[in-house]
Amino acid sequence: MSLLKITRRDAATGPVLHVAGALDYDQAPALRQQTAHLALKPGQCLVIDLSGLEFCDSTGITVLLAARQQALAAGADIALVAVPPNTMRILTVVGLDQVFTIRPHADSN
Amino acid sequence: MSRVDEEPEPTGTGDEAGTTAAFTALLEDSAEELYESAPCGYLSTLMDGTIAKVNATLLSWLGLECAAVVGRVRFTDLLSIGGKLYHETHFAPLLQMQGELRGIALEMKTAGGGRLPVLVSSVVKYTSGGEPLLIRTTVFDASDRRAYEQELLRRRQEAEQARAEAEQARMEAEQARQQAEADRGRLADALAVLQKSLLPDALPALPGLEAAGYYHTASPYQLGGDFYDLFPLDEDRWAFFLGDVCGKGPQAASLTSLSRYTLRSAAHHAPEPIAALTTLNTVLHERFTNGGDPRYCTVIFGQLEPQPGGHVTVRLASGGHPSALVLRADGTAEFLPTPGGLLVGILPTAPFATAETTLAPGDTLLLYTDGLTEARTGPARDSLFGEDALRTFAACQAPATAQELITALSGLLESFGDGLDDDTALLALGVPTHPPTRPATNRPG
Numbered sequence: 001m002s003l004l005k006i007t008r009r010d011a012a013t014g015p016v017l018h019v020a021g022a023l024d025y026d027q028a029p030a031l032r033q034q035t036a037h038l039a040l041k042p043g044q045c046l047v048i049d050l051s052g053l054e055f056c057d058s059t060g061i062t063v064l065l066a067a068r069q070q071a072l073a074a075g076a077d078i079a080l081v082a083v084p085p086n087t088m089r090i091l092t093v094v095g096l097d098q099v100f101t102i103r104p105h106a107d108s109n
Numbered sequence: 110m111s112r113v114d115e116e117p118e119p120t121g122t123g124d125e126a127g128t129t130a131a132f133t134a135l136l137e138d139s140a141e142e143l144y145e146s147a148p149c150g151y152l153s154t155l156m157d158g159t160i161a162k163v164n165a166t167l168l169s170w171l172g173l174e175c176a177a178v179v180g181r182v183r184f185t186d187l188l189s190i191g192g193k194l195y196h197e198t199h200f201a202p203l204l205q206m207q208g209e210l211r212g213i214a215l216e217m218k219t220a221g222g223g224r225l226p227v228l229v230s231s232v233v234k235y236t237s238g239g240e241p242l243l244i245r246t247t248v249f250d251a252s253d254r255r256a257y258e259q260e261l262l263r264r265r266q267e268a269e270q271a272r273a274e275a276e277q278a279r280m281e282a283e284q285a286r287q288q289a290e291a292d293r294g295r296l297a298d299a300l301a302v303l304q305k306s307l308l309p310d311a312l313p314a315l316p317g318l319e320a321a322g323y324y325h326t327a328s329p330y331q332l333g334g335d336f337y338d339l340f341p342l343d344e345d346r347w348a349f350f351l352g353d354v355c356g357k358g359p360q361a362a363s364l365t366s367l368s369r370y371t372l373r374s375a376a377h378h379a380p381e382p383i384a385a386l387t388t389l390n391t392v393l394h395e396r397f398t399n400g401g402d403p404r405y406c407t408v409i410f411g412q413l414e415p416q417p418g419g420h421v422t423v424r425l426a427s428g429g430h431p432s433a434l435v436l437r438a439d440g441t442a443e444f445l446p447t448p449g450g451l452l453v454g455i456l457p458t459a460p461f462a463t464a465e466t467t468l469a470p471g472d473t474l475l476l477y478t479d480g481l482t483e484a485r486t487g488p489a490r491d492s493l494f495g496e497d498a499l500r501t502f503a504a505c506q507a508p509a510t511a512q513e514l515i516t517a518l519s520g521l522l523e524s525f526g527d528g529l530d531d532d533t534a535l536l537a538l539g540v541p542t543h544p545p546t547r548p549a550t551n552r553p554g
Contacts, residue, residue, distance in 0.1 A: 025357070032402075057483070057531075058355050065403040065455055086493075094407060094429035095451030095460065 003027070005052070006034050014044030014076065020052025023060025031060075035067040042075030051082035056090060068100065079103055150227070150248030156241050158183035158201075167248055172220030184246065189216040189224055200229075204244070208233045214251065226255040297329040307336050307365045308534075315339075315347055317415055319541050321515040325480065325522050325533040333532025334361035334406070335478045336369050340376075345415060348376045348385075351476040351536045352408030352430065352453075360404070367392070368406050368453075376410070382426035385410045386453060386461045390428070393454030405454035409433055409447070409476055413538065421468045421540050426461045428453035431479055431496070433464070434503055436514065438471025438542070442503035444496070445474075471508045473539030480533030481518070484525045494525070511539035 004021035015038055019031060040046055046067065050056075064080070071078040079101040083091065091097045144151060150167025154160050160178055168175055171187065178187075185193050192215040204210050211230040219225055228249040234242045304326060312320040320339055327333060334354035342348050350372050354364040368389060375388035386408065397404040411425030411433075425433065427447035436442045450462035468474060477499075484494040506517050514537045522529055 058353075058479075061452075062355050062402055062405075065405070065452075069398075069403060092448070093431055095449060096429075098449065098460070099451065099456065 004030050006031055008034070011047065014040065014046055016047040016049060018049040018052060020054075022055040023053060023063060024055060024057050025059045028057075028059040028063045032063045032066055035063070035070060038070075040071055040074040040076040044074075044076040046071045046076055046078045047081055048078070049081050050084060050087060053084050053087055056087045060087075061090065061094065061096065064096075064100070077101065081105060149250075152184065152246050152248070154184050154244045154246065156233075156243065158185055158244075160184060160187075161243065170219070170225055170248075170250060171217060184244075187217050189218050192216040200231075204231055204233060205241075208235075208241075217248070226251040228254070293330070300329065300332055301326075303362060304332055307362065307369060309338050309340075312339050313341070315413075317419055317540065318347075318413065318421060319511040319539045321511040321537045321539075323515050323519050323522075323533075323535040325519070325529065327480070327530055327532050331357050332359060332362040333357060334365050335480070335532045335534035336365045337476065337534050337536045338369060338373065339536070339538075340373065342376060342380050342412065346380070347413040348380065348411065349413065349476075349536065349538065350385075350408055350410040351478065351534055352406045353478040353480075353534070354406040355404060357532075364393075364404050364406065367396070368408065372408070372410060380412060382410045382412060382424055383461050383463060386426050386428050387459075390453045390456075390459045390461075394457055397454060403455055405429075405452045407431075407479075408453055416467065419470050419540060422465070423468060423474055423538075424463065424465045426450065426463045428459065428461050431477065431482060434475040434477075434500065435466055435468070436473045436475065436503050436507035436509055436539075438469060438508045440504070440507045442500050442507050444500065468538070468540045470540050471542045473507075473509055473511050473514055473537055475503065475514060475518075476536045476538075477518075478532070478534045480529065480531035481522065481535070483531060484522070484533075485528040485530070486525065490528045494528075508542075509539075510541065511537035514539070 004019070004023065004027040006020075007018045009016050009018075017031070017034065021027065023031060035046070038046065048064065048067065068078045080091075081103045082105060083102055088097070088102075091100070091102075145165040147164060147166055150164060150170060152160055152163040152167060159180065160182055161180070163175065163178055165175075168178065185196050188196055195215060200210060200213055200215070209230075209232045213229045215227055215229050217225045217227050228251045229246060230249075231244050231246040233244055236242050304324075308322070308324055312322055322337055322339075324333075324335065334356060335352070336354075337349070337351035339347065339349040352368060354361050354368060356364075371389045371392045372385055375385040379385065379388065389406075389408070389410075393405060407428060407430040409425055409427045409430045411423055414422045414424075416422055423445075425445070425447070427433075427450040429450055429452035430447070432444040432446045434442060434444055445464045445466055447462035447464050449460055451459040453459065466474075482494055482496050482499055486492055486494050486498075502517075502521060503514070506514055509517065515535055518535055522533060
């Protein structure tokens, strides 16, 4: 299982986190910490780019939900982009495809 | 610039004769001086020990006046009690026998009441006729040496103590290890009991229906979050559920317990599957949205209603849970899809998906948690077992009674080995082709 690597850049609409590796029981807390320290402003959109995601289990889902809660509490929005098919399948099974804004590419709206 | 009155150095640049003369004068001058001020103590005694001569160095060490010593006291009078004893029992007899002794450690008394550790060497001087005449004794101050020895001794004691402490620490560590092992055992026992409390002790016997359950625990030290139950709603109808809470450990267990009892009581108030899930959603959302990480579960809740002809109607609702699977009497297997149902507990109001089917004699309904479908397979454990493989496996088993299916699936789970790293719950409900002669009940595995 490859190590989780999170890189951040700031777009005009808000922070973009690129997540590569595995969001599992051992590593998902790292993304949780990263998102917890984001100072989101009302009207911004936190973009989580999952194009490098190799594996995501229920702990990963929990972290994504926590990020969503945090964004909404700050009056901001959240979007998942470039969700790999495996993770998309899980999101669909648990109904989260209706809850998260999901975009094919980081630069699409 | 030089000073005209400066005396020449004794070993300076004078002529050779002058140097020798100065050197001799220095030596002659120092004989008495050397005796008196030597860096060791000297004394001469008569054969009975009476002190005849003693040098200034020794007198100053002992803090005594020459007049108080010479002709007045014996050598042994200058020794401590211990020194005196040793002198009389060992020193004097040996000296008499050998005529000399070297480096004997003794202790002398000082005028101030102190003790002076010394090393004593003595030689007997004989007359030309061979008669012993007097004893010449040299005394070395051994305080530093004694201090050094004591330091050595102290270090040795320290080393010994450190060794003993290390040994003690090793024994304590071993005891702690044994204690930890015992604690681990007790913890595993306690967790096993707790885990069992989250599942029905035994599935009840249903008229016209066979039920079988199975629970695979991934780790004896980690409580899992899977749960299932089967219970009567009224005289005819039954309810069942199977779910999976997020996370592991005690927090997951408390969520499991809350979910299980909420669903049980909700089922009696509003037996419609969607209503039960909606109640659970409200309870979990209120309980866990205020701060902290989101806590949720996926669950399928269903109702069983017997129909004429031994058929049983199943109506179920799913909140984000993998689809149930139906094995038909004709040897096929199909999912009972529930798309669009959301995780329970993350939103104040959530959509849940419903599905309905009828189980004919020989049909079996299977509920499972994603430990089964997410098990990693293949030589490198890098591909998921998946839903398609599950359906294929089930079709190979069909038709199968609930117990036959659970037995086959528990064998499958076992074959995953370390590819199965999550808890997995299975619940199968089947309509027998012939009414059972006795009710089938199964304990969780």
